Amino acid sequence: MIKQAISVLAASCLMLLAACAPSSTQPTAPAPSTNQPAGSGSGSTGEVITLTLWDYWSTDAQLKALDEMFAAYQKVRPNVKIERTYVPFNDLKNKLLMGATAGQLPDLVAIGNPDLQSFAAAGALADISAEIKEWGQTDKYFEGPWSSTMYQGKNYGVPVGSNNLALYYNEDMLKAAGVEPPKNWEELKQAAQKVAKPGVYGLVAAGIKSEEGAFQFLPFIWQAGSDLNTFDSQGTVDAITLWKELVDSGAMSKEIINLNQQDVAVQFSAGKAAMMVNGPWQIPFLQKEGKVKWGVVPLPSNKQGGTILGGEDWAITSTSKNKEMAWDFLKFTQEPENILAFAKAMGYVPSRKDLIQDSYWQNDPILKAFADGMEFAKARAYGPEYPKASVAMQEMMQQVITGAKSPQDAVKEADAKIKPLIP
Amino acid sequence: MQQPEVRTMGQKTMGIKSVKTKGIRSWSSYLFVLPGLGFLVFFMFFPIAYNFWLSVKDVKVTNLNGEQHFVGFANYATIFKDELFTISLTNSIIFTGLSILFQFVIGFALALFFNKRFPGRDIMRSLMLLAWLMPIVITATLFKWMLAGDYGVFNYLLQTLGVIQQPVSWLTEADTSLYGTILANIWIGIPFNMIILLSGLQSLPDHLYEAAKLDGASRFQQFVHITLPLMRPTILVLLMLGVIYTFKVFDLIFIMTGGGPVNASFVLPLYAYQLSFITFDFSLGATVASIMFLILIALSAVYLWMLRKEEQTL
Structure with a gap:
């Protein structure tokens, strides 16, 4: 009987061992040293x-x-x-x-x-x-x-x-509307509104509630002379107001708050938008899939030029x-x-x-x-609490674009959350 | 009655020795449970206990390898005070409630339908399962496209039918985004409800319906007085499983709306995910997971209580 007990024990130990053994995910060659x-x-x-x-x-x-x-x-x-x-x-x-x-x-x-x-x-x-x-x-x-x-x-x-991020533009669409690739915010607004027509938006950017949305919006804050540590300032309000105006005027879809950067590239390459904010990693995709003729210019500037790393x-x-x-x-x-x-x-x-x-x-x-x-x-070198500040900023973007809050209120509220996080 | 006789006979011939080893035998039989028990402890009790332990400490990214303190229930207080918790709890309840209600009613109707004999029934039934078989990532992406405001087929359909004049941004409008995800979840859940209910329906004895028919009971009376009472255990299990499953839905909402716009479709699993893996507040994330666990335990307790009542009445 003792024998039986021992064999059961041994068997269960073996089973446990087998379950715990490291699965050989890497074909590791014996590496003695x-x-x-x-x-x-x-x-x-x-x-x-x-x-x-x-x-x-x-x-x-x-x-x-x-x-x-x-x-x-x-x-x-x-x-x-x-x-x-x-x-x-x-x-x-x-x-x-x-x-x-x-x-x-x-x-x-x-x-x-x-x-x-x-x-x-x-x-x-x-x-x-x-x-x-x-x-x-x-x-x-x-x-x-x-x-x-x-x-x-x-x-x-x-x-x-x-x-980094730059502004892609559809050459044919801009030419047809008689506009040059925009160099500053005012030109961007006018160009986007001018090229927009039914089925085609003037500009598309990623406003999704994730780091991708924050990544695309931060350069606009910097261009307006604001930053995360001075978030509650006119610059931030100006930046989000720019996006809001583009959406309200129909130059940018309000669906951008559910678009990531790949969605943005897809819309642009399908000719559904005349300009987009995106990075160089989309170049192979556009060369392969795009049915449009396109060029790239730096992001438009406001108080200063600015892009994100x-x-x-x-x-x-x-x-x-x-x-x-x-x-x-x-x-x-x-x-x-x-x-x-x-x-x-x-x-x-x-x-x-x-x-x-x-x-x-x-x-x-x-x-x-x-x-x-x-x-x-x-760079987004804001310390280890940056992800939380980013979430607060993403919420602010969505509140303003959906019209749930005014730019001033939303920025003020986000600033209260961001201030203790960013030195 | 023959079997025990034979066994006692056998034991007698083995003599006194077997009496002595009786204690060891019962002890050794417990050993057979050991592998299973070990598995449970390792893969179920330990993670749950560890999660709870994490929720009463102050672990975040900055002290992951440093000093961690026991903070009691301070994390729970923080979470209960957080406005986002109220929003996600409310959304979770709406999401679960509406999903289950429609999944169940439509699933039941389809189960009754497929319980009849008609040509092509088996093919149709297996086709219905497709929705359940498809990976959530695909379903979610499909619904995201269909419900898109600018180019979605859903808007096109509604506009052609004249239901709406202007396209609606189903997933990017605070009033509709949660319902957009519920719609997708209902579609996913119907086949599961249908299959479980159908297997229950097929086990119901025909003679009861024949007797009822002879007594002049209408279809509706048959349904209320025969089908429903007999299906009660099946329905209870189904609703219980459905609630637990739906309460935990993460991927569908994560892909379709990411909890947005703002927090309009934010649910508890997303809340726990955001705390643990985006802002790296591991203890707060564990706290939300513990709260979800307690809610589901409470629901399971209600289910067990109902099941026991059910058994007593039988």
Whole structure:
């Protein structure tokens, strides 16, 4: 009977063990030396060091660019293997946070630049201020992308590459209406109203209640000379009033509050809108799907020009056991020829001032609009509480556009929520 | 009566030893429960308990790896005071109530219809299931397009029929967005209601209806006095499952409206999601999840109580 009891116990233990065994999601080759220090990185010992990386790149072009970069790195460091894990965009933040609490993070991550500060605050990323100082290339970068890699005066990463928002326009429609691509808000309003006709809106932008909506609206606040820390000001009211007037006059659909940036691109490429606010990542889509002739100009200015920075940052995690090697890889990615090759293949705009002068971006009128934007592209470097402030701003946008509240009231109310969150 | 006899005989021949091991035997039989129990503890009790534990602490993104404090029920107080909680609770109740009402009534009508014999019935019945089989992402996106104000087919239809003059932005108007999502959810839920009710209807004995017919009961009287009372257990289970399922609906609303415009279609699951995964207030998110859990537990208790009453009357 005791035997029976033991066998039952053993069986149940086995079952539990089987259930708890790590599922082999990655075809990990035996990596005996992952836990060993990276040493000098010279590779003289012949040991294989594996660097693990999480990112959300998924298109064929992006994967090809990554493979090429890994291959180039392997030539320099034959003993280093980079093992990449794809994490869907929407899961990456959650997975990083879970990994941070469980102490199971990869060595490297590529994360969206507005999120870096949150993860730095959560203690998921390694402070690389000393290495950055020794490296000494900070001044070569645009201020926007560089500021997104810092939190409370410390460095937590380096830029992967940048993008920003600009104004796409339908050449035929603007020509037919006899208007030029708008350079300021007044021209934008007039142009949008002039080209609008039944079935065609003048302008389309993303006003959805998510970070995408906030991303598209923030540049207008900056153009009007306002910001999140001075939210309750005339500039913010002007910016949201501009959108509201465009909607009320029929130049912009009120459905924009349920459109994301891809929806916006679809409407534009289908000829349902004459202009749109969007980023360079839509260029391949428009070239492939678009039945319209289009061009790109920088976003119209008001008190000043302004656009918003998108793109990713490389970062080393706080739990990485190969920090030295990981930093070595980051330095490799930042070498001019590597930045250029990677940016061209991935559709980024370089984050470095000198590299943007490359003919690839200067001679193409479409890419030039985005390259020109880099000078004043601003990052959402507002600290770890930014997501909450963003939600408050999204609510404000929707309240005004649906007409639930006046611009003044909605802005005042949102400011009360944002003020304690943004230093 | 033969079987126990044989067993006692067998035990007798085994002698005194078996009496001694009796204690161990009952103990060892508990061991057989262990794997199942382990599974329950691991995958059900632990997450629930952990979620509750999280809801009485002050975990957010800035102290995820740092110092965390026990704050008692302060998070619950914060949530109850939040205006967004009242909005999402109200919306959740409207969403669940209306969805279940229409799903059930239409599902029941269709079940009665498909309970009849007519040519093509089986094909029609399986086609009806399509709505239930389709991934929510697809259903939600389809309804988002159909209900779109500028180019939606729904507006086109209503305008052609002359019901409305101007296109209505169903999903971006505060007055209609919640009802737009309810419409989609009703469409999804009808087949499930129909199938469960139909299987209940088919198990009802024919002779009762024959007897009622002989006594001159009308169709309606047959329905009220035979079908409904006999279907009570099925209906109870169905409504219970429906309420639990509908109360937790997240993906459909998330895709169709994202809770907007402003917060017009914001429901509790979206509220919990926003707190946990957008603003990274993990403890507050866990608090909302706990509140939802308690509401559903209370509903389940009512169901169990009704079920027991049902059994007693039988």
